Amino acid sequence: MVNQSGRGVLTANPTETVSGYQRRIVFHIHFWALIAVAPLIPIQWAQDHALLSLLLGVFCLGMVLVLLFLRLRDYYLFNGWLFAVFAIASVLYSTLINGYIGLFWAYPAIAAIFFLMALRRAIGINAVFVVAVATVSYYRFPEAEFWRITFSLALSVVFVTIFAWLVGRMQAELTKLATTDPLTGCLNRSQLADVLNRHIQLRERYERVASLVLIDLDHFKSINDRWGHTTGDRVLQEAARRLDRRLRECDQLFRVGGEEFMVILPETRQKTAEDLARELLITLSSAPFLEDVPITASAGVTEVVRGETWSTWLNRADQALYTAKHTGRGRVIGVRGQDAAMPAAGDTRIAG
Numbered sequence: 001m002v003n004q005s006g007r008g009v010l011t012a013n014p015t016e017t018v019s020g021y022q023r024r025i026v027f028h029i030h031f032w033a034l035i036a037v038a039p040l041i042p043i044q045w046a047q048d049h050a051l052l053s054l055l056l057g058v059f060c061l062g063m064v065l066v067l068l069f070l071r072l073r074d075y076y077l078f079n080g081w082l083f084a085v086f087a088i089a090s091v092l093y094s095t096l097i098n099g100y101i102g103l104f105w106a107y108p109a110i111a112a113i114f115f116l117m118a119l120r121r122a123i124g125i126n127a128v129f130v131v132a133v134a135t136v137s138y139y140r141f142p143e144a145e146f147w148r149i150t151f152s153l154a155l156s157v158v159f160v161t162i163f164a165w166l167v168g169r170m171q172a173e174l175t176k177l178a179t180t181d182p183l184t185g186c187l188n189r190s191q192l193a194d195v196l197n198r199h200i201q202l203r204e205r206y207e208r209v210a211s212l213v214l215i216d217l218d219h220f221k222s223i224n225d226r227w228g229h230t231t232g233d234r235v236l237q238e239a240a241r242r243l244d245r246r247l248r249e250c251d252q253l254f255r256v257g258g259e260e261f262m263v264i265l266p267e268t269r270q271k272t273a274e275d276l277a278r279e280l281l282i283t284l285s286s287a288p289f290l291e292d293v294p295i296t297a298s299a300g301v302t303e304v305v306r307g308e309t310w311s312t313w314l315n316r317a318d319q320a321l322y323t324a325k326h327t328g329r330g331r332v333i334g335v336r337g338q339d340a341a342m343p344a345a346g347d348t349r350i351a352g
């Protein structure tokens, strides 16, 4: 059964961890851009470059706004657009009036844009950036230098693209590894609490229902004992495949314990969930595994109730499964939220 007690049983959500780091990167880039650019405002003003000074002032104001929204509301204002637009405008105008001094800022800006936006968008914006700087350089510098500038900027974009692409792939792969069970490919419990909480919020705010099915293979220990652990592993893989084949795309299949699976069924009421659970048990028991390993399973089913916590919801499913196990196995027990102590009508024994 699902063990919810104790810290570390349901570990931090890896997807949330990654997005937390992404927010921190965004915060640091805006913060350090502010620190680097703010002193240039009076310097450019003193050099009679009022327009550039104004441009940098608006850029810094934008940075402050983004930082405040990130800190106070955990919201990423402008999604990097403000940084990109003002950085490009400032570099172009500064190059035009200050020459090389303005150009030097193009290199860190290119790198920063890759960290602030989605990869495709960053490539597109940086391509426009390079073309715009090349155009200004063509008129501002001798031809040999125009080529050097254009080539070095384009090379920077290529290098950072490769880096960002590989880091993105690595991050996606690691997130997948951290959120799925390596044996069956099902989701593991790292995101369980967040997924359940999301459905509870949907119930609260929009009256959207969801049901939870806990499925536990019966007498799995005896399969390991009789056919060996490797066969047990292959049975678990095949069980996950069978369950997955029967589910809809929007349903989520978790492996929550050794021989225990959990299915979250969005937009599904108690009665429909119980019917589906029966079908799932039939799918598992209708044909022997690996040609000669017979399997039955038990299931507990319960619909989410308004105002409850994810652990009470899960506990109720757990109790239903417990009842199924202790009243003969190979059956579905449904428990409704209102009277959690009483098994609902749905008690059906599945052949086994």
Ligand SMILES: Nc1nc2c(ncn2[C@@H]2O[C@H](COP(=O)(O)OP(=O)(O)OP(=O)(O)O)[C@@H](O)[C@H]2O)c(=O)[nH]1
Pocket (backbone or CB within 6 Å): 183, 216, 217, 218, 219, 220, 221, 222, 224, 228, 229, 230, 231, 232, 233, 236, 257, 258, 259, 325, 329
């Ligand atoms: N092959 C294999 N066995 C596993 C894995 N994880 C857990 N198990 C085994 O699953 C068995 C679970 O045994 P029990 O908890 O006694 O449950 P059961 O034998 O299914 O009995 P009931 O649930 O009461 O029907 C144990 O023997 C575990 O070693 C796994 O990844 N692979």
